[in-house]
Amino acid sequence: MQHQTTVGRAVTYTGIGLHSGRDVTITLNPAPIDTGIIFARVDLPGAPQVAATAGNVTAAMRATTLETGLAKVFTVEHLLAAFAAMQVDNCRVAIDSVEPPVADGSSLPFVELIRQAGLASQPALRKFIRVNTAQLVRHEDRFIAILPYDGFRISFTSVNPHPLLGVQFGDYEIHPDAFIRDIAPARTIGFMHEVEALKAQGLALGGSLENAVVYDDKTVLTPLRFADELVRHKILDVIGDLALAGCLRGHVVAVKSGHALNTALAQKILASQQATVNG
Numbered sequence: 164m165q166h167q168t169t170v171g172r173a174v175t176y177t178g179i180g181l182h183s184g185r186d187v188t189i190t191l192n193p194a195p196i197d198t199g200i201i202f203a204r205v206d207l208p209g210a211p212q213v214a215a216t217a218g219n220v221t222a223a224m225r226a227t228t229l230e231t232g233l234a235k236v237f238t239v240e241h242l243l244a245a246f247a248a249m250q251v252d253n254c255r256v257a258i259d260s261v262e263p264p265v266a267d268g269s270s271l272p273f274v275e276l277i278r279q280a281g282l283a284s285q286p287a288l289r290k291f292i293r294v295n296t297a298q299l300v301r302h303e304d305r306f307i308a309i310l311p312y313d314g315f316r317i318s319f320t321s322v323n324p325h326p327l328l329g330v331q332f333g334d335y336e337i338h339p340d341a342f343i344r345d346i347a348p349a350r351t352i353g354f355m356h357e358v359e360a361l362k363a364q365g366l367a368l369g370g371s372l373e374n375a376v377v378y379d380d381k382t383v384l385t386p387l388r389f390a391d392e393l394v395r396h397k398i399l400d401v402i403g404d405l406a407l408a409g410c411l412r413g414h415v416v417a418v419k420s421g422h423a424l425n426t427a428l429a430q431k432i433l434a435s436q437q438a439t440v441n442g
């Protein structure tokens with residue numbers, strides 16, 4: 164049987180926000196059993212909170228946005244992926260801006276932060292959502308499905324027209340060791356022409372070669388960590404987005420999926436009332 168966990172002590176990390184380009188500080192605080200992951204906007208009066216659950220997703224265009232009342236956070240998926248894969252059930256994340264630090268564009272700095280805090284076991288069993296019937300969300304040639312499976316596995320096919328990217332496939336059983344080694348270091352991909360357009364709109368002001376794998380029309384400007392870094396990062400995003408449904412037992416199969424479809428699947432899983440089992 165597996166017990167719920169929280170972080171062993173409060174730990175703090177400061178870095179720049181991808182869109183604002185300004186310093187942001189997050190503190191991971193221990194939280195009681197059955198809290199889940201909650202964000203507290205400590206820069207706002209009364210520190211309003213929003214829970215990391217699929218019902219609070221209000222946008223998923225470029226990044227996943229969570230919102231309740233005055234509490235809003237976005238680009239939370241890389242932090243949520245680290246919590247989910249490192250098996251942190253309960254944490255109160257104090258954040259003094261609308262988005263967590265971009266760090267290096269991957270989940271690795273958040274994994275290191277969680278390791279620094281350590282994990283504390285709690286006197287309640289972890290709740291798993293066991294997928295009993297297949298659930299699918301699709302849009303044109305993109306889809307994401309989850310099938311019954313005794314474990315948590317993700318099989319993802321990415322298709323990108325860039326000559327250096329093309330078709331990439333990844334298939335991983337998700338547990339902490341595999342996540343740290345194979346998935347957490349994979350960074351966000353960006354394209355020069357997109358970055359310029361975003362900066363013109365006042366977005367991605369913190370974006371740089373230090374926090375994304377950047378491609379121009381023909382080449383990659385950043386040394387890669389993995390030849391197939393793109394599909395590994397897509398899997399990282401799926402882990403973070405599906406964590407909004409809870410701790411899942413199932414096999415995810417996806418083609419060209421992104422935040423919109425991922426979070427739609429998380430909502431569908433919750434609405435379909437799959438069996439919740441303890442431990």
Ligand SMILES: [Zn+2]
Nearest residue numbers: 240351396400
């Ligand atoms: Zn991402």
